[in-house]
Amino acid sequence: MVFKAGNKCPTYVPPILLNGQGLKRVTTFKYLGHLVTEDLRDDADIERERRALAMRANMIARRFHRCTVQVKITLFRAYCTSLYTCSLWTRYTQRSLNALRVQYNDAFRVLLRLPRYCSASGMFADASVDGFYAMLRKRCAAMLGRVRDSRHSLLAIVANRWDSGLLKHWSSMHVSLNNKFNLM
Template sequence: MYSVYTVELWSSHTVEAMRRMRVQYNHAWRALFRLPYHCSASGMFAAGRAPGWAALLRRRSASTRAVIFASDNPILCAVRQWPESPQHDTWRKYHVSFL
């Protein structure tokens, strides 16, 4: 279950908007698991084997990117050949190297 729709395509948003979405995502899972408001989000997701907000963004973004890069559609070909696009920036932001 996800409380967001097309999150992998969001490329124009403020830090505050994403913070609010994360908080609402956590609240939705707390309600689903019938947990108190003050419980740990990371513990909740680990116990429920559910993706946290950051994991959700990375997973959905990587999945969409793989579909776009495997497609022969001319519009999607144009998207993948434009590395300065907002969508490429979003992918890079969610998948930074931790070396």
């Protein structure tokens, strides 16, 4: 994979050989479940997670439609709030994040057989379940805590430098998501 620098990408990349075999150039690669793209944007990974969330939620709604509300809420927490790599998302469009938020809200509505027009914040509050932005903030805070508690020297640099890009993103995400949450 050849990463772009902004909108710039080399016009010619010489072939790279490994044990005499040419390596295939790709634009997207899945690494430990996270989609890495040549432009280092997270929209493709957010879309992957949105589709996976839709599949998990539909499977739960189909298989457990006769269960009690409390069982359905427990299943939702276990299978639909674990957005695997969301704490790594730093470069994405608001459109892709909104699509995931809508999918998250719709998954809960379908599971509990709530009408489409019901308030998302109300349904999550009634069920004592974190809304989309609260869940994202908690995931990012947990990741920051794990990085800060790590004994690995490189991770300590990322977590403790105030000019770290990841730390700036986590901080700004917390502030911007709080503002969005308060406005909704």
